[in-house]
Amino acid sequence: MRTSPAQPAASEPVHTSWPAPDSARRYGSVSRFFHWGMALCFALVFAAALAHYFAKDSALDQLLWQAHKPVGALLFLLWILRATWALLHARQRPPHVNLAAHLGHLALYALMLAVPAIALLRQYGSGRAFAPFGIPLMQGHEDKIAWMTELGSLLHGELGWVLLALVAGHIGMALWHRRPGHTNVLPRMLGKP
Template sequence: MRANRMPPAAMQCRPHTGEALSMAASDARSGRLGFNRLQRRPARDRYDGLARFFHWTFAACIVYASVAGYTLTRLANGPVHHFLSQLNMSIGTVLIVLFPFRAGWKLVRAEPRAMHGVSARQQLLAHGVHGVLYLTMFAVLASGFLMVPNGYTFLGLFEIHTPFQKGPLTDALFAVHRASCALLAGLVVLHVLAVVKHQWIARNDVLRRML
């Protein structure tokens, strides 16, 4: 009997076909593994660099502005009062420019994973306080800008115009500014106390998240 012999070309195609199928299966597995790896990527333990920049920039400016604002109420009109007032308004202008970017970044950035030992209720409370903090910062910055009559000089470089002349409206805005500054100071103190509690009492290393 004659044995059926496979043509050489067919014999050569078989290994290549099997190799191609094996490579395709390997690529599919790699794709699935890569997708699963992305899905399982652990959340950060720290805030990202841009969030940390915004946090510490605003913190430093708020502390300075609070101290300077209190000092201004105790100083008589003169060169020192004028200098501190202009510097305060200039720093406020920088924060007005940065605030929309900070608020926008907060909406889109990835949150670090929740701290160990913090209940869902505490997390909800913290988010609520942060929301009030942002609204209060907006009130401070908006009222601080609008209450200034006749504009001001930014760091001695150029004039910034404000919309209102001195009158009942700017007086009302000044009252809003003082009240919102007092509320902001209280929220900052509450925030610092929460950090102290978590860092040194609960010992969950909360400071590392923002350093």
């Protein structure tokens, strides 16, 4: 006697195509790529910043600091792509657990934009050329623009530390929600049911 394979539940469609789309239950492959790709970039950028702050001029600082600016520029590009993707697929994505989670994500998105944008503004104001990963992004010029460099010096580092605190809070809350009786949100970003 021949048996048929088990059929998935009607509420859980099977997606065999790539990229897997976002759904109300989990994030799709493109959203997960942006999330985890940016997480890796943030790990490198923050490791470089921490080494530069706590062990300036050490071998670790010299190794990591050279990646800080180019990876920061990459994060800016990934933010633009990620935010565009999120807006285009907003109705298909999992809902936020509560208002605090929604506001926390908005704050993360705002700082993920502001921190590298302010750094790029400072870079331009400094008059130095900038070519992350060998790609010419800014031509050098002789005139320095004081308000740009001053704004960057005033806010980039401080907002970067706030962003690090929010990222740590984001990770902490994702782990907190794994407790019994809470909505376990981590599988949404792991692509699991």
